[in-house]
Amino acid sequence: EVHLLESGGGLVQPGGSLRLSCAASGFTFNFYAMSWVRQAPGKGLEWVSAISNSGGSTFYADSVKGRFIISRDNSNNTLFLEMSSLRAEDTAIYFCAKNSDQSWSGPYYFDYWGQGNLVTVSS
Amino acid sequence: SYVLTQPPSVSVAPGQTAKITCGGINIGSKNVHWYQQKPGQAPVVVVYDDSDRPSGIPERFSGSNSGNTATLTISRVEAGDEADFYCQVWHSSSDHPKVFGGGTKLTVL
Numbered sequence: 001e002v003h004l005l006e007s008g009g010g011l012v013q014p015g016g017s018l019r020l021s022c023a024a025s026g027f028t029f030n031f032y033a034m035s036w037v038r039q040a041p042g043k044g045l046e047w048v049s050a051i052s053n054s055g056g057s058t059f060y061a062d063s064v065k066g067r068f069i070i071s072r073d074n075s076n077n078t079l080f081l082e083m084s085s086l087r088a089e090d091t092a093i094y095f096c097a098k099n100s101d102q103s104w105s106g107p108y109y110f111d112y113w114g115q116g117n118l119v120t121v122s123s
Numbered sequence: 124s125y126v127l128t129q130p131p132s133v134s135v136a137p138g139q140t141a142k143i144t145c146g147g148i149n150i151g152s153k154n155v156h157w158y159q160q161k162p163g164q165a166p167v168v169v170v171y172d173d174s175d176r177p178s179g180i181p182e183r184f185s186g187s188n189s190g191n192t193a194t195l196t197i198s199r200v201e202a203g204d205e206a207d208f209y210c211q212v213w214h215s216s217s218d219h220p221k222v223f224g225g226g227t228k229l230t231v232l
Contacts, residue, residue: 035221045158045166045209047221059220095165105220107154107213111177113165 002026004096004114011120016086022079022096022114030054030074033099035110036081038092048094049081050104059104064090086121093118125214127224134230135200143227145193145210153212155193157186160226161206169208170195197229205231 008020022034035050049070050059058070069082079096094117097110128146135141145155155173158166168177170186173193183198197204210224 044226045160045211045223047223050221100171105213105215107172109154109156109168109171109211110158110166111168111171113167115165 002098002112004098004112006094006096006114006117009094009117009119011122012086013123014087014121016121017082017084018086018119020081020083020094020096020117020119022081024077024079024096024098027098027112029072029077031102033102033104033108034072034079035097035099035104036070036079037095037097037110037113038090039095039116040089040092043092046092050099051079052104053102057104083119086119088121091119091121125212125222127210127212127222129208129210129224129227131225132228132230134232135197136232137200137202139200141197141200141204141229143195143197143208143229145195145224146191147193147212148191150191150193150212151189153188153214155186155188156211157184157195158209158211159204159206160209166209200229200231202231205229 003025005023036048051070055072067085071080096114098112100111101108157170159169160166169184173188174186185196207226209226
């Protein structure tokens with residue numbers, strides 16, 4: 001059974017940094033691309049960042065480009081999102097999601113999601 | 124950027140059929156995926172590639188896609204189907220290629 005467990009969220013001041021982790025199990029982690037999708041309170045879903053199965057290719061939404069870094073440790077089945085220069089508008093639940101393919105790009109879907117981790121940016 | 128338009132809300136009585144639309148320019152040429160999100164939970168894919176169902180998703184959930192509109196149809200609606208539903212596509216020429224619709228709240232009366 002596939003499990004994705006996020007950790008590392010919490011309250012941070014504007015301009016601060018935070019690192020999210022997502023521990024994966026139940027599938028061959030290094031076969032699949034992974035993504036981070038966020039949801040602001042009471043709002044819809046926004047795809048934030050993605051990484052290919054090997055880690056060699058990444059994507060960032062314009063809203064986080066230059067501030068967030070996605071990475072993965074295939075030896076430990078873990079996905080990361082390093083967030084810096086955080087803003088109030090980054091406040092959201094952050095979900096890690098398994099892509100249905102090895103590539104982050106293309107008409108693929110998210111077949112499994114973690115339960116989400118809340119990040120609150122506030123002074 | 125590519126925009127997907129969903130009605131904010133759809134209401135239906137138990138046992139009836141709910142149709143949730145997702146509008147986008149020439150969306151019929153794209154693969155559309157649908158996610159169900161219940162309060163406090165993570166999204167779950169209920170239909171992928173326009174009309175395929177993952178294992179474990181009831182046959183009551185079906186999808187279609189043509190022209191400028193994709194549709195998620197839920198037959199014999201149950202109280203437990205009440206949730207937010209999001210459509211999603213890949214638009215390669217966009218700067219934000221993995222696009223979600225704004226979401227539709229399905230209310231079971």
